[in-house]
Amino acid sequence: MAVPTRPVVYSFSDTSNLSDSLAEYIIKAQRESVDKRGRFTVAISGGSLPKTLTALISKSGVKWDKWHVFYADERVVPLDHEDSNHKLAQDTLYSKVPIPRENIHTIDESLQDDLEELADAYEKELVREFAQKDSARFPVFDLILLGVGPDGHTASLFPGHELLSENDRWVAYIEDSPKPPPRRVTLTFPVINHAARVAFVATGVGKVQILHDILDTPELGLPAARVRPVASGQLVWFVDDAASVEVKLAKSEFKL
Numbered sequence: 001m002a003v004p005t006r007p008v009v010y011s012f013s014d015t016s017n018l019s020d021s022l023a024e025y026i027i028k029a030q031r032e033s034v035d036k037r038g039r040f041t042v043a044i045s046g047g048s049l050p051k052t053l054t055a056l057i058s059k060s061g062v063k064w065d066k067w068h069v070f071y072a073d074e075r076v077v078p079l080d081h082e083d084s085n086h087k088l089a090q091d092t093l094y095s096k097v098p099i100p101r102e103n104i105h106t107i108d109e110s111l112q113d114d115l116e117e118l119a120d121a122y123e124k125e126l127v128r129e130f131a132q133k134d135s136a137r138f139p140v141f142d143l144i145l146l147g148v149g150p151d152g153h154t155a156s157l158f159p160g161h162e163l164l165s166e167n168d169r170w171v172a173y174i175e176d177s178p179k180p181p182p183r184r185v186t187l188t189f190p191v192i193n194h195a196a197r198v199a200f201v202a203t204g205v206g207k208v209q210i211l212h213d214i215l216d217t218p219e220l221g222l223p224a225a226r227v228r229p230v231a232s233g234q235l236v237w238f239v240d241d242a243a244s245v246e247v248k249l250a251k252s253e254f255k256l
């Protein structure tokens with residue numbers, strides 16, 4: 001039985017240092033993935049996460065044409081809606097870097113009326129990207145970038161929700177998200193936990209209590225604490241000192 005990975009926590013004095021180190025971490029992950037498989041598969045989150053990726057824009061060594069981007073979760077709204085995680089990533093990152101449009105995997109907004117169909121279609125999109133190449137039970141993303149809400153949710157996996165025990169599907173939907181908008185699709189825990197690397201990013205005083213709860217008392221079973229990559233997967237937290245002030249778990253010095 002595979003032993004779940006323990007988290008490594010890097011805490012930075014400010015978000016600028018965090019963003020710069022996160023960029024270096026991502027570039028190293030990209031280099032290793034491209035060297036091995038000729039592509040870099042990434043799932044990104046919405047909320048405060050895309051802004052922390054902006055240090056990548058001015059870095060050398062980013063092979064944007066090798067990036068294949070999916071969403072850890074997406075709000076089911078039109079892709080140009082203010083609540084769309086895709087729009088956020090588009091405005092913050094893609095509009096400034098040359099990722100080929102066909103490598104950016106959005107939900108099919110024409111299926112918005114039927115969440116099950118929309119989630120199935122997004123799952124098929126993953127199958128097309130991964131299954132033929134890796135023939136795995138679950139896709140193995142090179143990197144999944146996650147945020148965490150003040151209630152401990154990650155992607156669109158919310159505390160106490162039945163989706164926490166979804167063990168089969170790759171993509172699931174939710175119609176009753178406690179955080180608006182209510183209709184969303186999300187990668188499931190088995191997909192997140194099969195990634196080669198999972199990096200959480202959490203900053204600011206609004207995350208103090210929840211970071212302590214997730215990292216120091218994982219037995220509470222908050223959604224973000226259930227992220228434990230199996231096998232040789234890495235689990236890394238990029239946080240700032242403001243958010244990690246109450247975290248007792250030992251922090252590591254950032255080095256590549």
Ligand SMILES: O=C1O[C@H](COP(=O)(O)O)[C@@H](O)[C@H](O)[C@H]1O
Pocket residue numbers: 045046047048049072073074075085146147148149150153154155156179
């Ligand atoms: O609704 C969402 O919230 C989480 C956390 O957002 P943050 O603004 O507190 O960082 C985010 O990771 C997720 O992608 C998003 O849909």
